[in-house]
Amino acid sequence: MRLSRYFLPTLKETPAEAEIVSHRLMLRAGMIRQGAAGIYSWLPLGYAVLQNIEQIVREEQDRAGANELLMPTIQSSELWRQSGRYEDYGKEMLRIKDRHGREMLYGPTNEELITEIFRAGAKSYRDVPSMLYHIQWKFRDEVRPRFGVMRGREFLMKDAYSFDLDQESAHRAYRKQFVTYLRTFARMGLKAVPMEAETGPIGGNLSHEFVILADTGETEIFTHKDLLDYDVLGQNIDLDDDDQIKPIVDYWTTQYARTDDMHDQAEFERQVPEDKRVQRRGIEVGHIFYFGTKYSEPLEANVSTKDGQSVPVHMGSYGVGVSRLVGGLIEAFHDDAGIVWPESVAPFKVGLINLRANDESCRTACDELHAKLEQAGITVLYDDTDESPGAKFAQMDLIGLPWQLIVGPKGLKAGTVELKHRASGERHELSPDAALQKLAG
Amino acid sequence: MRLSRYFLPTLKETPAEAEIVSHRLMLRAGMIRQGAAGIYSWLPLGYAVLQNIEQIVREEQDRAGANELLMPTIQSSELWRQSGRYEDYGKEMLRIKDRHGREMLYGPTNEELITEIFRAGAKSYRDVPSMLYHIQWKFRDEVRPRFGVMRGREFLMKDAYSFDLDQESAHRAYRKQFVTYLRTFARMGLKAVPMEAETGPIGGNLSHEFVILADTGETEIFTHKDLLDYDVLGQNIDLDDDDQIKPIVDYWTTQYARTDDMHDQAEFERQVPEDKRVQRRGIEVGHIFYFGTKYSEPLEANVSTKDGQSVPVHMGSYGVGVSRLVGGLIEAFHDDAGIVWPESVAPFKVGLINLRANDESCRTACDELHAKLEQAGITVLYDDTDESPGAKFAQMDLIGLPWQLIVGPKGLKAGTVELKHRASGERHELSPDAALQKLAG
Numbered sequence: 001m002r003l004s005r006y007f008l009p010t011l012k013e014t015p016a017e018a019e020i021v022s023h024r025l026m027l028r029a030g031m032i033r034q035g036a037a038g039i040y041s042w043l044p045l046g047y048a049v050l051q052n053i054e055q056i057v058r059e060e061q062d063r064a065g066a067n068e069l070l071m072p073t074i075q076s077s078e079l080w081r082q083s084g085r086y087e088d089y090g091k092e093m094l095r096i097k098d099r100h101g102r103e104m105l106y107g108p109t110n111e112e113l114i115t116e117i118f119r120a121g122a123k124s125y126r127d128v129p130s131m132l133y134h135i136q137w138k139f140r141d142e143v144r145p146r147f148g149v150m151r152g153r154e155f156l157m158k159d160a161y162s163f164d165l166d167q168e169s170a171h172r173a174y175r176k177q178f179v180t181y182l183r184t185f186a187r188m189g190l191k192a193v194p195m196e197a198e199t200g201p202i203g204g205n206l207s208h209e210f211v212i213l214a215d216t217g218e219t220e221i222f223t224h225k226d227l228l229d230y231d232v233l234g235q236n237i238d239l240d241d242d243d244q245i246k247p248i249v250d251y252w253t254t255q256y257a258r259t260d261d262m263h264d265q266a267e268f269e270r271q272v273p274e275d276k277r278v279q280r281r282g283i284e285v286g287h288i289f290y291f292g293t294k295y296s297e298p299l300e301a302n303v304s305t306k307d308g309q310s311v312p313v314h315m316g317s318y319g320v321g322v323s324r325l326v327g328g329l330i331e332a333f334h335d336d337a338g339i340v341w342p343e344s345v346a347p348f349k350v351g352l353i354n355l356r357a358n359d360e361s362c363r364t365a366c367d368e369l370h371a372k373l374e375q376a377g378i379t380v381l382y383d384d385t386d387e388s389p390g391a392k393f394a395q396m397d398l399i400g401l402p403w404q405l406i407v408g409p410k411g412l413k414a415g416t417v418e419l420k421h422r423a424s425g426e427r428h429e430l431s432p433d434a435a436l437q438k439l440a441g
Numbered sequence: 442m443r444l445s446r447y448f449l450p451t452l453k454e455t456p457a458e459a460e461i462v463s464h465r466l467m468l469r470a471g472m473i474r475q476g477a478a479g480i481y482s483w484l485p486l487g488y489a490v491l492q493n494i495e496q497i498v499r500e501e502q503d504r505a506g507a508n509e510l511l512m513p514t515i516q517s518s519e520l521w522r523q524s525g526r527y528e529d530y531g532k533e534m535l536r537i538k539d540r541h542g543r544e545m546l547y548g549p550t551n552e553e554l555i556t557e558i559f560r561a562g563a564k565s566y567r568d569v570p571s572m573l574y575h576i577q578w579k580f581r582d583e584v585r586p587r588f589g590v591m592r593g594r595e596f597l598m599k600d601a602y603s604f605d606l607d608q609e610s611a612h613r614a615y616r617k618q619f620v621t622y623l624r625t626f627a628r629m630g631l632k633a634v635p636m637e638a639e640t641g642p643i644g645g646n647l648s649h650e651f652v653i654l655a656d657t658g659e660t661e662i663f664t665h666k667d668l669l670d671y672d673v674l675g676q677n678i679d680l681d682d683d684d685q686i687k688p689i690v691d692y693w694t695t696q697y698a699r700t701d702d703m704h705d706q707a708e709f710e711r712q713v714p715e716d717k718r719v720q721r722r723g724i725e726v727g728h729i730f731y732f733g734t735k736y737s738e739p740l741e742a743n744v745s746t747k748d749g750q751s752v753p754v755h756m757g758s759y760g761v762g763v764s765r766l767v768g769g770l771i772e773a774f775h776d777d778a779g780i781v782w783p784e785s786v787a788p789f790k791v792g793l794i795n796l797r798a799n800d801e802s803c804r805t806a807c808d809e810l811h812a813k814l815e816q817a818g819i820t821v822l823y824d825d826t827d828e829s830p831g832a833k834f835a836q837m838d839l840i841g842l843p844w845q846l847i848v849g850p851k852g853l854k855a856g857t858v859e860l861k862h863r864a865s866g867e868r869h870e871l872s873p874d875a876a877l878q879k880l881a882g
Binding site: 004040047065067068074091106113117120121 | 477
C-alpha cells in the first residue's frame with residue numbers, strides 16, 4: 001500500500017482531551033476519530049488492527065469448536081422482560097422506540113437472544129454440547145465515556161455462549177474457553193492472567209476475568225511469577241480432551257492471582273514465595289461466566305434427555321473486549337516515540353521508507369521492493385511521499401510497524417538498504433535481497 | 442465441519458409468514474432467525490454466506506484502491522442538521538435519545554459522517570483523489586418490513602465514498618466503481634445490469650442502479666442481450682487507467698437498459714433489434730451516485746488547490762446491499778429442492794454424506810475424506826449423523842452446497858463413492874481419490 005493513496009491523518013500535536021497513552025497515540029496515529037462521546041470511527045490504520053485482533057479471536061473460537069453466527073445490534077425488549085433484566089440494566093442500556101412505538105434496545109450483551117435462538121433450534125440431548133459465538137458491536141450508555149476505545153459506548157465484543165445438559169458438561173465448556181482465552185491473548189503477544197471474579201449483572205457462581213499486563217494499566221494485580229512464564233502456545237493441546245484441559249485450568253486457578261480489590265497481602269505472602277511475588281498493573285480484556293440455568297429457566301430453553309425428561313440447559317458466556325484490546329495492546333506496547341505493535345496484530349508488517357522520493361534510483365529500488373514484498377504476501381506501507389526523512393521516521397515510529405525498511409541514495413550506491421526493528425531499535429545494513437529474505441523468514 | 446457439531450436448525454415445514462422464495466428457503470435452511478420485525482440473527486450457515494459475499498465486495502473495493510475503515514452505527518444528529526437531511530429523512534430514520542437527552546440516530550447512510558472525517562484529515566490537492574469505504578450495519582425503520590433480508594430494517598451495506606478536486610476527476614472515480622461493480626457481481630455468478638436511475642434522497646445528477654437477473658425478482662427489466670453476454674472477468678483491466686475504463690462504461694451506458702418504471706417500448710424497439718430484446722425480472726442490489734459538492738459545501742470539506750485556492754471536494758457514493766444479496770442470490774439460484782449456491786459464495790463447497798453412520802467402514806472412509814478435504818483447504822460439511830439417507834439427501838439439497846460426496850457401504854465394497862453436482866444433478870461414481878482430485882481441481 002502506497003502512503004500517497006492511504007488515508008492516514010496523523011497528528012503532530014498531542015490531543016488535549018486524551019487522558020491515557022493509548023487514547024493519545026490512537027488519535028495521533030490517525031487510527032480513530034471521535035463521532036460523539038464514546039463513539040468512534042475506525043480509520044484505515046485502526047481498523048486494520050481491529051480486524052487482525054478479531055481474526056485471532058475468531059480462529060481460536062473456531063478451534064474450540066464454537067460456531068460463528070451474528071445477532072443483530074437492535075433487540076426487542078420482550079426477552080429482556082422475560083429474563084427480568086429489562087429494568088435491572090438501568091440507564092446503561094440504550095432504549096429506543098421504533099416508529100410504531102415498540103420498545104427496542106441496542107444490545108449491551110446477548111444472553112437472552114442467544115437463549116431464544118438455541119431454544120428454537122435445539123430439541124434433545126443430541127443437540128448439546130453446543131457453543132455459539134458472535135463478534136458484534138454493543139452499546140453501553142456510560143455516564144462518562146472516556147479513555148478512548150477503552151471505555152467507549154459503542155464497542156466491539158466477542159461473546160460466546162455454551163449450552164450443556166448438566167453442570168459437569170458445562171464446566172468442561174468453561175474450561176475449554178478458559179484455555180482458549182489463554183491461547184487467544186498469547187497469540188497477540190500479551191501476558192494474560194485469569195483472576196477469580198465477581199459475576200455482576202450476568203449472574204452465576206463461577207467467573208474469571210482475564211487481565212493483561214500493561215505498566216499503564218488501570219488495575220493493580222498480584223500474582224505468582226510462574227504464571228507469567230507459562231507458555232500455552234508451546235503445547236499441542238487437544239481442546240476436546242478434558243484430561244488435557246483440566247490440569248491446565250487447575251494449575252492456573254490454584255495459584256494466587258488477584259486484583260487490588262480482592263487482594264489479601266497476608267494470603268499472598270503465605271501462598272507465594274518472596275522471589276515469586278509479582279505486583280504489576282493490568283487491564284481487563286476478557287470475562288467468562290458459568291451461570292447454569294439462570295436464562296434457560298425463565299426463557300424455557302429445555303432439551304429432552306435420553307430417558308425422555310425435559311431439562312433446562314446449563315449455560316455459560318464468554319466475552320472478549322475486541323475494540324478494548326486495541327487500546328490495551330497500545331498500553332502494553334509503546335515507547336516515547338509511539339506504538340510498538342506485536343507482529344500478529346500489526347496493521348502492516350513493514351514500513352518501506354523512500355528517503356528521497358524525487359531520486360529516480362531510490363524510486364525504482366523502492367517500487368521494486370514494494371512489489372516484491374506484496375508478492376511475497378508481506379503487508380507493507382510504502383512511504384512514497386516527498387516529506388522530509390525526519391518527518392517520515394517520526395511518523396513510522398509513531399504508527400509502530402514492526403519493521404522499517406529504509407532506502408536512501410547513499411546506501412543504494414553501496415548496494416545496501418537499512419532494516420530497523422521497531423521494538424529493539426536494532427538496525428542492519430544489508431542488500432535488498434537479504435532484507436527481503438529476513439522479512440519473509 | 443461435522444454436522445453433529447454444527448448449529449443448523451433446518452425446518453421441514455414451509456414457514457407461513459414468508460411471502461417470497463428466498464425468505465422461505467433462508468428460514469427452512471436454518472440461515473436466519475427473526476428477532477423482531479425486519480431484524481434477523483444470522484445463524485452459522487447464513488452468516489458464512491454473508492461473510493463470503495462481504496469478502497468479495499471487500500476484495501474488489503481494495504482492488505479499486507478504496508481504503509477500508511469503519512464508521513459507527515450510532516451517530517450524533519448534528520452533522521445531519523448541517524446537511525439539512527435530519528428533517529428530510531422522516532420516520533425511516535431511527536432516532537434515539539441517549540441518557541443525557543442528546544439526539545442521536547442509527548445511521549441509514551453515511552455521507553455526512555464520512556465528509557466530516559475527510560474534512561478533518563485532508564488538507565490539499567495532494568490528499569485527493571481518495572476513496573474510502575466501510576461495510577457496516579445500517580437501520581431504516583421501514584413501515585412494513587417484509588421479504589426477509591430483502592427488505593429488512595437492520596441490514597448490512599457496503600458504502601464507498603469518493604473525494605476529488607473537480608468534476609472530471611470525480612467522474613473517473615464513478616467509472617472506476619462502475620466497473621468494480623460489474624466485477625463484484627460477476628464474481629458471485631450473477632448477471633448484473635446497470636440502469637440509469639433517479640438519485641432520490643442521496644441527491645446529485647448522475648446515478649446508476651445495478652440490477653441482477655432473477656426470475657422471481659421484484660422488478661421487470663428491458664435490455665439488450667449483448668449486455669448479458671458481456672464478460673468483465675475475462676478482461677485484465679487496470680482500474681487506474683481511465684482509457685481502459687471509459688470505453689467499458691460508455692458501452693454499457695449507451696445500450697438500452699431500463700426498469701419498468703423508466704421503460705419506453707417504442708424507444709426499446711427503436712434501439713434494440715428484435716432478436717436482441719430481452720425482457721427479464723431482476724432485483725436491485727447496488728446503487729452509485731455522483732453528487733458533486735452537495736455535502737462538501739454545507740460541511741465545509743475543502744482542500745487547497747495548487748494555486749492556493751480553497752475548493753469544496755466533489756463527491757460520489759457507492760452502495761452495495763450486502764445482506765440483501767444473500768436473498769438476491771437465492772432468488773437467482775434455487776430449484777424445487779432448495780438453494781443452489783454458486784461456488785464463490787457457498788457456505789461450504791462440499792457436503793459429505795455418510796449413508797450409514799453406524800457402519801464402521803463407512804465411518805472410516807468418511808472420516809478420512811473429511812480430513813483430506815480439510816487439509817486441502819476445501820470447505821466441507823460432513824453429515825455424520827444417524828438420520829435416514831432420504832432425510833440427509835433432502836437436507837443437503839435444501840442447503841444447496843455445490844457438491845455432494847455420498848459414501849455408502851455398497852459403493853465402498855466396489856471401491857467407489859458418488860459425487861453429485863447440485864446445480865446440474867449430474868452424478869459420477871468414482872474412487873475416493875478421484876473424487877478428491879475433482880473437488881480440488
